[in-house]
Amino acid sequence: MFIGIDWGGTKMEVIALDRGGETRARHRVPTPTSGYDDCIRAVVELVAAAESTAGERGSIGIGIPGSPNPRTGIVRNSNAVLINGKPLGRDLEAAFGRPVRLANDANCLAVSEAVDGAGKDAKLVFGVIVGTGHGGGLAIDRRVHAGYQGIAAEIGHYPLPWMTRDEYPGHRCWCGKLGCLDMYACGTGLELDYRLTTGMERRGRDIIEASRSGDPAASGVYERFVDRLARSLALLTNIVDPDVFVLGGGMSNVDEICAELPALITKYLFGDSFETPIRKAVHGDSSGVRGAAWLWKE
Numbered sequence: 001m002f003i004g005i006d007w008g009g010t011k012m013e014v015i016a017l018d019r020g021g022e023t024r025a026r027h028r029v030p031t032p033t034s035g036y037d038d039c040i041r042a043v044v045e046l047v048a049a050a051e052s053t054a055g056e057r058g059s060i061g062i063g064i065p066g067s068p069n070p071r072t073g074i075v076r077n078s079n080a081v082l083i084n085g086k087p088l089g090r091d092l093e094a095a096f097g098r099p100v101r102l103a104n105d106a107n108c109l110a111v112s113e114a115v116d117g118a119g120k121d122a123k124l125v126f127g128v129i130v131g132t133g134h135g136g137g138l139a140i141d142r143r144v145h146a147g148y149q150g151i152a153a154e155i156g157h158y159p160l161p162w163m164t165r166d167e168y169p170g171h172r173c174w175c176g177k178l179g180c181l182d183m184y185a186c187g188t189g190l191e192l193d194y195r196l197t198t199g200m201e202r203r204g205r206d207i208i209e210a211s212r213s214g215d216p217a218a219s220g221v222y223e224r225f226v227d228r229l230a231r232s233l234a235l236l237t238n239i240v241d242p243d244v245f246v247l248g249g250g251m252s253n254v255d256e257i258c259a260e261l262p263a264l265i266t267k268y269l270f271g272d273s274f275e276t277p278i279r280k281a282v283h284g285d286s287s288g289v290r291g292a293a294w295l296w297k298e
Contacts, residue, residue, distance in 0.1 A: 001058030003050055004293025005043055006105065007031070009065060009080045014046040015289045016054045021116050025053035036082045044095050061101045061295030062092065063108035063288050070150040077154075077175075101295040105129075106137030106153065107144040108291030109281065113246040114139040115294045117282035122243035126153070126236060127281070130229065130257075131249025134186040138240070144295065156182035161231040162268060185229040187251050194221045208254055226257060230264035233278070238270050248281040248288075 001024060006013045008031060016025040027049050032038040043062070051057055066078025073087045092100045103111070110119070110127035119125035119139070127137040136155035138145045146152050159179040160170060170179020171192065183189050187204040194202050198217050202210075210218035233245060247258065258278045266274045281287045 001054060001056045002293040002296055003047055003058040003060050004108075004289045004291065004295070005046060005060070005062040006108070006289035006292060007039075007043070007062055007064045007080060007083075008105075012042055012046060013289050014050045015286070015293055016050040016056075016058055017290065017293045021290075024056070025050040027053075031080065033082075036086060039082055040091055040095050043092065047096070059101075059293075059296035060092075060096060060098070061103070061108075061292040063103055063105040063292035064088070065105055067104045067146065067150050067154075068102050070146065070148070077151075103144045103146065103292065103295055104137060104153075105288045105292075106135040107139065107146060108137065108289075108295070109248050109287040110137035110139035110153075110246065110291065111142060111144055111294050112283055112287040112291030113248075113281055114142045115291075115297060117287065118246045118279035119244045124240070124242045125244055125246060126240060126242035127246045127248060127287075128155070128233070128236075129249040130186055130247055130251040132186060132188055134181045134184070134189070134229075134232065135249075136236070138242075142294070142297070155232060155236065156180060156186075158235075160184050160228060161235045181228070181232055185225065185232050186249070189228070190221060190225045190251070193224060194218065197221060204251070226260050227264055229257070230261050231268055233261060234265045234268035234274075237265065237274065237276060242276065245276060245278045246281050247278065248284070252280050 002017045004015050012031050013028040032042050065080050066075050068075050073089050075083045075088045078084050089102045106129050110125050113119045114125040125139045129135040134156040136153035138153040157180045171183040173180035173183050190204050194207050207218045211222040261278050262274050283290055
């Protein structure tokens with residue numbers, strides 16, 4: 001049995017899968033905000049609940065925001081700030097008394113979709129999270145490729161490619177740098193562009209609906225958003241050239257995006273055409289937790 005934990009900023013979820021990918025148990029709790037030790041206890045209790053429900057022990061994989069340094073084990077760059085600077089993997093293994101595998105949550109998305117989702121049977125799957133932020137994950141032969149530094153596919157923090165004069169030098173990102181894609185090719189970027197364009201606040205879903213209804217300001221914001229996402233995928237294609245892109249996160253539910261991207265990507269690509277499939281994640285919001293479970297699937 002394979003147990004996965006999705007460690008989010010607001011909730012923790014556990015799933016237990018059998019070898020065929022069928023769900024044996026599933027539970028969810030709010031992520032504790034009272035301290036690091038309470039978070040560790042919450043994970044232990046979630047695994048215990050899943051194993052009790054399933055009546056069987058399983059391997060443990062955990063997807064986290066941020067990533068562990070492959071040499072020190074220290075977690076970095078997490079918006080679940082309680083785990084930054086902590087040897088999370090070692091502490092969890094001490095709490096469980098057995099091995100634990102950790103991976104970035106976007107890498108878990110890629111693994112999930114590579115095993116039995118939109119990238120099934122593909123050798124190289126690039127998962128792109130287009131939600132509150134812009135993130136990426138890379139799976140090769142259905143396994144995480146985190147890279148030598150443990151930060152492969154951190155696409156949210158390279159600059160928006162092919163900036164226009166109006167875009168340069170870019171918005172200040174929460175990481176401290178200018179122009180990061182995390183401020184553009186995501187729901188936050190959509191809402192920020194609308195606010196800067198119109199002087200008004202509006203939620204992403206409302207901007208999309210207004211764009212569909214022909215509102216000029218909303219349509220302009222949406223068109224810039226899709227173009228910026230296309231630039232990200234064009235740069236990724238130039239560097240990695242994956243077999244398939246799989247989109248996850250809230251903005252991936254905007255159905256027209258997948259249809260519009262190929263023509264836009266072709267404008268920026270170092271090639272004569274763009275043929276790579278772009279697909280919505282089959283497992284949706286469950287891709288992260290399922291991918292965490294599959295960290296042990298050889």
